[in-house]
Amino acid sequence: MEQKPLSEYEQVLYGxxxxxxxxxxxxxxxxxxxxxxxTRGRALLLWRAAKDLEAFSPRDAELLYQSTLDSISQAWCIxxxxxxxxxxxxxxxxxxxxxxxxxxxxxxxxxxxVDACPKAETVLLAGEISQLDDxxxxxxxLKLLEACGEQAKAFMSPSGSLAYALGxxxxxxxxxxxxxxxxxxxxxxxxxxxxxxxxxxxxxLYPLLGVPLPDRFEVVDLxxxxxxxxxxxxxxxxxxxxxxxxxxxxRSACFLxxxxxxxxxxxxxxFDSEEYSGYGEVYARPRRILDALGVRRVSSVWSKSLSxxxxxDDGLWLTYPELASGLxxxxxxxxxxxxxEVIVTESVLDAVHLRRIQASGELRILWFPEVFRT
Amino acid sequence: MLHPFQRSYLESELVDxxxxxNVLTEEEDRRIYAVDYFWVPRMYIDRGxxxxxxxxxxxxxxxxxxxxxxxxxxIYRIPVIPWGGGSGSQGGTTPVYGGIxxxxxxLNRLIEINRDAQTVTAEAxxxxxxxxxxxxxxxxxxxxxxxxxxxxxxxxxLAARGSGVLSTKYGKMEDIVMSVEVVLPGGDLVRTLPVPxxxxxxxxxxxxxxxxxxxxxxxxxxxxxxxxPEERRFRAYLFKSFEQGLEAAKQIMLERINPSVLRLYDExxxxxxxxxxxxxxxxxxxxxxxxxxxxxxxxIHERRAHDLCVSHGAEELPNEHAWQWWNHRYNFYxxxxxxxxxxxxxxxxTLCTFDKIENLYYxxxxxxxERYAKWELQYxxxxxxWFPWGAMIYDRFIIEKPPWDxxxxxxxxxxxxxxxxxxxxxxxxxxxxxxxxxxKLARLVREQYGPAFQVLxxxxxxxxxxxxxxxxxxxxxxxT
Numbered sequence: 001m002e003q004k005p006l007s008e009y010e011q012v013l014y015g016x017x018x019x020x021x022x023x024x025x026x027x028x029x030x031x032x033x034x035x036x037x038x039t040r041g042r043a044l045l046l047w048r049a050a051k052d053l054e055a056f057s058p059r060d061a062e063l064l065y066q067s068t069l070d071s072i073s074q075a076w077c078i079x080x081x082x083x084x085x086x087x088x089x090x091x092x093x094x095x096x097x098x099x100x101x102x103x104x105x106x107x108x109x110x111x112x113x114v115d116a117c118p119k120a121e122t123v124l125l126a127g128e129i130s131q132l133d134d135x136x137x138x139x140x141x142l143k144l145l146e147a148c149g150e151q152a153k154a155f156m157s158p159s160g161s162l163a164y165a166l167g168x169x170x171x172x173x174x175x176x177x178x179x180x181x182x183x184x185x186x187x188x189x190x191x192x193x194x195x196x197x198x199x200x201x202x203x204x205l206y207p208l209l210g211v212p213l214p215d216r217f218e219v220v221d222l223x224x225x226x227x228x229x230x231x232x233x234x235x236x237x238x239x240x241x242x243x244x245x246x247x248x249x250x251r252s253a254c255f256l257x258x259x260x261x262x263x264x265x266x267x268x269x270x271f272d273s274e275e276y277s278g279y280g281e282v283y284a285r286p287r288r289i290l291d292a293l294g295v296r297r298v299s300s301v302w303s304k305s306l307s308x309x310x311x312x313d314d315g316l317w318l319t320y321p322e323l324a325s326g327l328x329x330x331x332x333x334x335x336x337x338x339x340x341e342v343i344v345t346e347s348v349l350d351a352v353h354l355r356r357i358q359a360s361g362e363l364r365i366l367w368f369p370e371v372f373r374t
Numbered sequence: 375m376l377h378p379f380q381r382s383y384l385e386s387e388l389v390d391x392x393x394x395x396n397v398l399t400e401e402e403d404r405r406i407y408a409v410d411y412f413w414v415p416r417m418y419i420d421r422g423x424x425x426x427x428x429x430x431x432x433x434x435x436x437x438x439x440x441x442x443x444x445x446x447x448x449i450y451r452i453p454v455i456p457w458g459g460g461s462g463s464q465g466g467t468t469p470v471y472g473g474i475x476x477x478x479x480x481l482n483r484l485i486e487i488n489r490d491a492q493t494v495t496a497e498a499x500x501x502x503x504x505x506x507x508x509x510x511x512x513x514x515x516x517x518x519x520x521x522x523x524x525x526x527x528x529x530x531x532l533a534a535r536g537s538g539v540l541s542t543k544y545g546k547m548e549d550i551v552m553s554v555e556v557v558l559p560g561g562d563l564v565r566t567l568p569v570p571x572x573x574x575x576x577x578x579x580x581x582x583x584x585x586x587x588x589x590x591x592x593x594x595x596x597x598x599x600x601x602x603p604e605e606r607r608f609r610a611y612l613f614k615s616f617e618q619g620l621e622a623a624k625q626i627m628l629e630r631i632n633p634s635v636l637r638l639y640d641e642x643x644x645x646x647x648x649x650x651x652x653x654x655x656x657x658x659x660x661x662x663x664x665x666x667x668x669x670x671x672x673x674i675h676e677r678r679a680h681d682l683c684v685s686h687g688a689e690e691l692p693n694e695h696a697w698q699w700w701n702h703r704y705n706f707y708x709x710x711x712x713x714x715x716x717x718x719x720x721x722x723x724t725l726c727t728f729d730k731i732e733n734l735y736y737x738x739x740x741x742x743x744e745r746y747a748k749w750e751l752q753y754x755x756x757x758x759x760w761f762p763w764g765a766m767i768y769d770r771f772i773i774e775k776p777p778w779d780x781x782x783x784x785x786x787x788x789x790x791x792x793x794x795x796x797x798x799x800x801x802x803x804x805x806x807x808x809x810x811x812x813x814k815l816a817r818l819v820r821e822q823y824g825p826a827f828q829v830l831x832x833x834x835x836x837x838x839x840x841x842x843x844x845x846x847x848x849x850x851x852x853x854t
Contacts, residue, residue: 015710018409018416020411020460020525023503024501033433033477033480034403034477036402041406059400059401059403063402078705263704267701269507301507
């Protein structure tokens, strides 16, 4: 992942501006069906901006925020054109020009804080949970950590990933710096991320912003911590082994993937396999844990780096909640069509959001720590 | 041109039909609908110019809404241009006279997979990849796998009379479709006969297939579907000459071997495209043969096709050279290796009977390469849709350094197309085989049909006297 000005993406935008090949992977585009919400639509707009052919208009700004960072198009593209990077670059320009939509400004204002870190050797950095503004949401993770022998406390604070996704690079940098300082001050040794969005901030974003977390901190995600304990059969699942379970990855996970989808994935016949959808421990580990627990998993091509957003990713649920609700409904429909009865997700935001949107209660939706009987 | 007052009135009526969220009036939303895969508007944008954009983009959510919009367009005398996935290469969606671009992608329901009848019924705006994936999940295939599958819609497949890579076995869209629901230019919603064939007079169905929305807007279609093959096999060969490859393929077709894929690349395509995309460094004429279906039948067809290729001088290539094409066949269309700007390029796919193919290939190649030597025009071709008595030649021209000035570029582009199409006609072939007419070839349709064009024109006058549906395409004029 790189952080360059939009003008430096002119060459890839040149390729994307007329290319419709990633349409099946469009998120908001497949919801609204507007061509202006497609990756091609945004690339055309951005190519003109990168070439200085025209200045951004307020509607351009809306179009660029009425999406996630669109990393799914990047994963789908056989050449993995850096779509998420150029959308982020465009948002940084919009932000620096004072052109961001009011709704985005409001979300940034509300999340421009770093809270105090409790004194502890192990903390759960509740970056995603901070978007819920509900510390009790961290309880399942804390209980799971306890079951794994970790006496952790929750540090609920924006990690900087939201500010980054919304183009406010100064706030992202400041939050990265202040989170690091707070961790140091509290004597923390081990930082457990509450989900991929937070893990992305710690592992990828902070170095990118020039404020890497010092090496003395051990950074892990929940699955990493749980896996050895689960392997010793010390954890029991809340799930009935007969239930069909679908594991949902958040979009942020793709920034931690070792490999995005391979070009074979674009064959229509791949619909029920996640074999070609991406690779990395971020995907493999939680699946291994579920498999070891005897859970019956169902799969879809729209997994791993091709996981379709539930709408929470990159702040969309806070900025354009109607679009986010639509994406959640689409995601639920898809998962239901696979015959799944339970959704397990590594993202607490996805779990909470999907529960709110699901009217029927037909699907059981669990955040990963809730899988375990603690 | 609409007066701003009229425009506001029309807008309020459109909003009344489909709701505010589905009427796009901002330029930022409308301008993307000016450009699909047609080279000319892309060139305009590439050169910093703005091609014609629609006055409104409207996204109807039901056939009834389509009908009401079309009726409204007749009152206002404003063009209605149907839009599917935006993958057309002929300018079929270019809003030459402005008007309402009707984006049909909200009509995207898969209505029924009928296992008994072995048909699928879906709304016209369903995405091709989504449709095929859903069919595959149920154990079927549409048998239509075009390069545009990830973008194109079912309605678009039909509007352009498209074909896919398995067309040699399963047919083109006009063969695959069984019936359509259409909003006629006056706004009536009609359905063609729900049977595979009939003798109730001429087929009305085929009037709408390939008409690019000129005779009506397809809102739903029922198509035949095929069981997923029990066995799918590919073999790859290298021929020493184009003639040997052609003859082997012709014999395969005349023996009714029914291959799913029969794809013969000429020497420049083998040398350049196959190397660039698949990484195979071959000298000669690369051919992929595919057979699929019942295992026992596949055994026989594969063996006979192989014997025919070998007896015509082919060297068999390692099997992975064939699968490589199948597994990566969409890679040909992704940047940066697809044909893209700043090049000028065009696909001139045409069709003729077996006896004319060689002459057509060499005549067109020579004529285009010689006449446009100054521009270093390259002519490449492969033959990929075969019929028992003829074949489609998918020939392309490429100019790597075309004129920069848009007017000059357009003039050269159109001149090349005139020469190419007239050469096809002169050699006993047709205007186009599976991309359609659109705006690109509209001026040449009358040349192809001669006095027979009055059949098409008479139908247009009778059905759409004000010419509101997709004006400027198929050789028809503007809205009156």
